[in-house]
Amino acid sequence: MDELDELYQEIILDHNKRPRGRGELPGATHTAQGDNPLCGDEIRVFVRLEGDKIADVKFIGEGCAISKASASLMTQAVRGKTVAQAKEQIQKIHDMFTGQGCCEHTSFDTDGEIAALGGVKKFPQRVKCATLAWHALDAALDGKPNVSTE
Amino acid sequence: MDELDELYQEIILDHNKRPRGRGELPGATHTAQGDNPLCGDEIRVFVRLEGDKIADVKFIGEGCAISKASASLMTQAVRGKTVAQAKEQIQKIHDMFTGQGCCEHTSFDTDGEIAALGGVKKFPQRVKCATLAWHALDAALDGKPNVSTE
Amino acid sequence: MCLYYSLMPSHSSGGATAKKTFCVQKVREDFPILGTHTRAGKPLCYLDNAATAQKPQAVIDALSYFYANQNANIDRGVYELGAEATELYERARKKIAARLNAASPAEIVFTRGTTESINLVACSLGGSVLKQGDEILITAMEHHANIVPWQQIAARTGAAIKVAPITPAGELDAMAFENLLTERVKIVAFTHMSNVLGTINDAAALTKKIRARCGAKVLVDGAQAIVHGDVDLQALDCDFYAFSGHKIYGPTGVGVLYGKQALLDSLPPYQTGGDMVVKVSFETATFKRSPHRFEAGTPAIAQAVGLATAFDYLDTLDMPAVRAHEADLLAYASAALREIKGLTIHGNAPNKGALIAFTMQGVHPHDIGTILDSENVCVRAGHHCAQPLMGVLGVQSTARASFALYNTRAEIDALVKALHKVNRMFNE
Amino acid sequence: MCLYYSLMPSHSSGGATAKKTFCVQKVREDFPILGTHTRAGKPLCYLDNAATAQKPQAVIDALSYFYANQNANIDRGVYELGAEATELYERARKKIAARLNAASPAEIVFTRGTTESINLVACSLGGSVLKQGDEILITAMEHHANIVPWQQIAARTGAAIKVAPITPAGELDAMAFENLLTERVKIVAFTHMSNVLGTINDAAALTKKIRARCGAKVLVDGAQAIVHGDVDLQALDCDFYAFSGHKIYGPTGVGVLYGKQALLDSLPPYQTGGDMVVKVSFETATFKRSPHRFEAGTPAIAQAVGLATAFDYLDTLDMPAVRAHEADLLAYASAALREIKGLTIHGNAPNKGALIAFTMQGVHPHDIGTILDSENVCVRAGHHCAQPLMGVLGVQSTARASFALYNTRAEIDALVKALHKVNRMFNE
Ligand SMILES: Cc1ncc(COP(=O)(O)O)c(C=O)c1O
């Protein structure tokens, strides 16, 4: 599989075409917007916390296949999780892209489909796309209104 | 005679050490200051016009050998001349240094010792020094308070 | 010792006497980077020239030669090396003044680029003339560099910004523009060529219209137009013209602000410091006239020389043939792109420079960019520093292929082939 | 494809592993211009290094290599060439941050040079914090670049400028300086090393004193000190540090403003336009954080890379040996010049960098400069952009010989010989 095919794996293309968890979330308790100044893309993440648990999470906004698929995968991954678990997941995503082990697959806990984002590591210019929704989720959970992947 | 000796001819060195026409001119009808921003040198020229005639002309200020000698030579050259004659002389000085015939001696009307300034032509960086007093004279005759050889 | 300067030997004459020619294959050999970066057998296909152009060997050599033979600070040295460097720098100014038909070299101010040139005018002119209730007129097709500096000075002075709309084809709406030209307008700033739509505005006609309507000063953003047209400042008659060296085959770090001399001399300085002053005391300072008034501190000396060399290089080419070649690239690419399923070209002005912004159904421009890069085809994907225009076009971003004189039809074929790959990957 | 960047092959490792040495004759071979400009058998004796330094071949090559292999615009490209250029530019920032011991690369802003760096701070910081009655404290030994921008912002805000005096030896008058440090002082701006007196100010101690006395922000002009000392920004603890690339063996057209990150992030932008914005509408714009917030438009990309290469080059040398060599040149030259009849050295601080400003009885500095040039000895003659200091020294101008790491005792001998010629021509 060449690098491009690894980037645009079936899972990514599928989540791009049929994003899960897309739409407004009435009754959201937290929300934040992520801006990618490079392309003007914006993703807004909504979270409904019930106690310590992410009862629901959704996103709206335009983006490239990577950022949309990543947002879609994110909603799957953290729905039903505790805030602490979500934070851990965010950290793992962060580590995957900024870690020293840039080019090998890290011991990243795949959480199923999320592993498909691994192909992005070979495309440093696209890392910001892959992390945009995660940054927005992080900001939302922290009660910040927005974040930019400068 | 090498170029340096041509620049610092006896006449120049003499006028530098013993400048003629140096000092304030009480009763001056016209005066202007010339600034050379490169080195901070300033020369102020005083003129006493009687009718159309330059009855007296003097200068004060610090400067290099070239600018001082040139100022000194200037006072000699235009004292007693009409404004028109002085203007003509200023033009000749201007032409000598900016004319196309940069490297040959032009048909510059020597007016005696002034020809000694010809050596400056081989030193383009010093032309502003040689013309400073003349610019100031020109400004004074035009009723302008100052001039800068930027 | 009657110098003045010893030009770099290799291109001191050439242009003037030799017959001018243009052969794209020969010209490509003048740009060393074009032979590098081959990937999987595919040659570098650089189609992001509107962002920055590649440099001919003559420019690279001029920089090396300067540093290895002529380097000194300017305007200050009584020694020969310093006089030589000063002469080279001022010769660069003269060269550019002559080529653009400025009235005098004193009208050419060296800046870092278009952005600084516009900031300078916004600050020095805007800060002087604008007051509460005044208007600055821009257009809907401006680059951020010709928007944000005006917002800043408007906020500081209480002036308002008005935006002239564009037509669906991407042309300036002439009628609306005229209607906006009231006595309140003190500054009009518009682009000579859009870096997204490609639209070339008739700067001379617009300036004439402005002059007829009000006393507004006119700034033209020439960042793109300087590359694709022959700028004649006397014909344009604008008050200011701004462009960047790096887009016209010159070095980074240098650009130009042209301004009418009387106007420049009447403006307060922008940056201050050494070289631009006549006299300084602890209390106050007096300033030189233009252009030195606007060149505080040590300028981009080598880069100015390099920029003049870029123009020298262009002077060795048959420029009408270059223009014809660029027009051919644009026509060829436009026709080919229109054949691609789901592709929309943004900007269809009859008078258009050699670039094409486009979107494709079902694919984000970023993904287009990445897939094209895998074929070694370099295009831009994003908002091209024209976010407000994106809003007008109803898109978030676009892809953009922009052409230089060294591009070829074969490279457009490679672009088209790669775009088919995009469709295969995303839309099948 | 796991890039990131391919450094220029020739000097990618070298420095790190090879044993560092310093041999001035070997080093001279690294600077190609030193072998040129021989006149009447006399080699070029370049002693105007405080105005601008000559460039090592490594820097010249890095520029050529960039343009021929790596050139693209930064921060915008999804294609590999663009990512590579971006990486190189950011690597330059990291290199400089590490070398100066900044807390983070985000504290390094690329500017055109010292002058622009100071203008930026005067405008963004001064414009934010100064109001009627406030004071800006400078010293009597400042360059115009560290005077005039403060005059401009003082005039705009109603603040006043205070000047700390110097002692007869040319040192900052510590007592007077302290007395001027009142609560009214909002900004203190002083030079780390005087470009006329050579005096090195103890910037760390001064900053500590300022911090103890008032909440003023501290800007240090490092244009000369960066060349002759080892700058440790954590030890200095100043808020801003400014210097130029061209004086530290780098290209023209690039310089640095260091600023503490929290402070930089709190300041309004300076120039505005592309690349420094998060989002732009026709009405308003939001700005990125430092350093991008202060880098509007296309920066001096190749020059930043070249400047980092200059530091890379210095890293290959045994720097303590370089410092010892410079100290030797200063001591040797000072002793020799003191022997010359009628010569006065201006600036006799015990802690002095490698330059000497001097005057000679009966000879104007300009004439000294010209006569020295006839011997192929290049010195500066003038006010060195420090006119107010000239007033304090009671001179109109001075001559100045300033040394770089490639200068030799033999060159000082040539200087001395030429100065005797000056006396022969003017004072016999
Ligand atoms: C102490 C000092 N400050 C500022 C400057 C200005 O530097 P630049 O002209 O590179 O902006 C210089 C150099 O001329 C200097 O020596």
Ligand SMILES: Cc1ncc(COP(=O)(O)O)c(C=O)c1O
């Ligand atoms: C139309 C237009 N204006 C201004 C700019 C800004 O130019 P620079 O980044 O060189 O300052 C550009 C290029 O990006 C442009 O295309």
